[in-house]
Amino acid sequence: MLEVEIPWTWVLIRATGVAAWLALTGVVAWGLAVRAVKAAGKPFSRALSLHRWLGTIALLLVVVHMALLLVDTYEPFTIVEILVPMAATWKPFAVALGTVAFWLMVPAWLLGRMRKRWGDRWFLRVHALAYAAWPLATAHYVLAGTDALALWSLALLVAGAAVFVVLLLAQTPRERVTADR
Numbered sequence: 001m002l003e004v005e006i007p008w009t010w011v012l013i014r015a016t017g018v019a020a021w022l023a024l025t026g027v028v029a030w031g032l033a034v035r036a037v038k039a040a041g042k043p044f045s046r047a048l049s050l051h052r053w054l055g056t057i058a059l060l061l062v063v064v065h066m067a068l069l070l071v072d073t074y075e076p077f078t079i080v081e082i083l084v085p086m087a088a089t090w091k092p093f094a095v096a097l098g099t100v101a102f103w104l105m106v107p108a109w110l111l112g113r114m115r116k117r118w119g120d121r122w123f124l125r126v127h128a129l130a131y132a133a134w135p136l137a138t139a140h141y142v143l144a145g146t147d148a149l150a151l152w153s154l155a156l157l158v159a160g161a162a163v164f165v166v167l168l169l170a171q172t173p174r175e176r177v178t179a180d181r
């Protein structure tokens with residue numbers, strides 16, 4: 001019988017990728033839901049802390065996902081290939097989408113931590129941009145993922161996209177929401 005050895009790093013890269021995407025979907029969906037509720041005039045500061053926590057978990061999972069690529073021997077990546085969009089030799093475009101999503105998440109997370117000290121001005125701009133991380137990460141998932149087209153994965157993608165679209169439609173565009181600190 002033919003035995004194929006599957007590297008543990010590869011399994012973990014895929015597992016952390018899917019977990020990171022789920023956490024990112026959660027943080028974006030929860031953020032949009034909180035924003036819609038805030039626009040309706042309801043208090044939401046506790047809900048906002050869940051949004052913050054999910055953001056930290058999503059970013060941590062992405063960092064582990066990226067770090068594992070450095071130790072994977074099947075398709076080794078360098079630190080430059082991981083951090084610079086289009087520097088990768090393996091599926092450069094698909095990987096770049098993930099890298100750009102990562103670079104949108106980092107400043108939103110950092111400025112969120114510094115918000116009390118630095119104020120809202122930069123935070124709100126950078127934070128609005130971070131929402132673009134979701135479509136980019138989703139495109140990265142579809143184009144780079146080995147299992148992206150498996151039935152379970154398609155079900156996740158369709159459910160995530162449906163939640164994202166419904167919550168976007170639930171927003172009141174003209175209302176500027178300045179979140180509680």
Ligand code: HEM
Binds near residue numbers: 016019098144
């Ligand atoms: C928000 C950021 C990111 C998210 C949510 C994410 C998520 C994912 C997901 C869901 C997969 C598919 C797993 C599978 O089913 O096979 C994947 C695969 C992959 N990701 Fe990411 N990723 C992100 C950032 C990055 C970055 C920055 C890099 C490297 C520069 C990267 C490199 C890869 C590679 C090489 C694969 C292919 C693994 C395979 O062989 O299946 N990702 N990612």
